[in-house]
Amino acid sequence: MEVFPGISIDPGVRSGTACISGTRVDVATILGALSAGDSVDTVDAEFALSRDQIRAALAYASHVVGQPQRSVTVD
Numbered sequence: 001m002e003v004f005p006g007i008s009i010d011p012g013v014r015s016g017t018a019c020i021s022g023t024r025v026d027v028a029t030i031l032g033a034l035s036a037g038d039s040v041d042t043v044d045a046e047f048a049l050s051r052d053q054i055r056a057a058l059a060y061a062s063h064v065v066g067q068p069q070r071s072v073t074v075d
Helices: 027-035 040-047 051-065
Strands: 002-004
Touching: 002 051, 027 040, 027 051, 040 051
Parallel strands: none
Antiparallel strands: none
């Protein structure tokens, strides 16, 4: 199911982790590679993604981080 433009969550793919639609590449992997210093060109080549797909991962992460957090009560 597409949860954000270009980003899907499917319980049968990577245990329901947010992934680039149509791939098994999860958003966290892309963010991790970029934060480790890999260039967009390296991520593009290593994971066979387009720049638009990489931008979708960044946009999704920005969206998620910008959402208010819900508190969870554990009894």
